Amino acid sequence: MSTINNPTVPANDFLGCPIEVGHTVVYPVRRGSKMWMQKASVTRIVQHDRTQPPLLVCLNPAGRRVTIQNLDNCVVVED
Numbered sequence: 640m641s642t643i644n645n646p647t648v649p650a651n652d653f654l655g656c657p658i659e660v661g662h663t664v665v666y667p668v669r670r671g672s673k674m675w676m677q678k679a680s681v682t683r684i685v686q687h688d689r690t691q692p693p694l695l696v697c698l699n700p701a702g703r704r705v706t707i708q709n710l711d712n713c714v715v716v717e718d
Contacts, residue, residue: 650684650693656715658695660684663717666707678716679705 650658658664660681668677679697682704686693695707707713 647686647689648693650695650710652714653711654714658684658710658713658715659718661718662715664695664697664707664713665716666705666713677705679707 652658652664658681660683662681663678664681665676665678668675677699679695679699681695681697683696684693685696692710695710695713697705697707699705
C-alpha cells in the first residue's frame with residue numbers, strides 16, 4: 640500500500656491543536672481491565688490514501704513503535 644508524503648488532511652488532536660513531527664502526545668492504553676495514559680513522541684505522520692485520515696507513527700518511552708489511528712483520543716502535551 641502506498642502512502643502520501645504530505646497528508647491532505649491536517650493531523651489535529653482532541654483539542655484541535657495541530658500535531659507535527661517531534662511533538663509529544665498522550666493516548667489511552669488498555670490491557671485487560673487496566674487503563675492508563677501513555678506518552679509517545681511523533682516520528683511520522685502518514686496517510687495511506689486521500690479517503691483515509693492521517694495516522695501517527697510514534698515511539699513510546701520503551702522505544703517501541705506505536706501507530707495511533709484515532710487522533711480524537713490523543714492530546715499534544717509538548718511541542
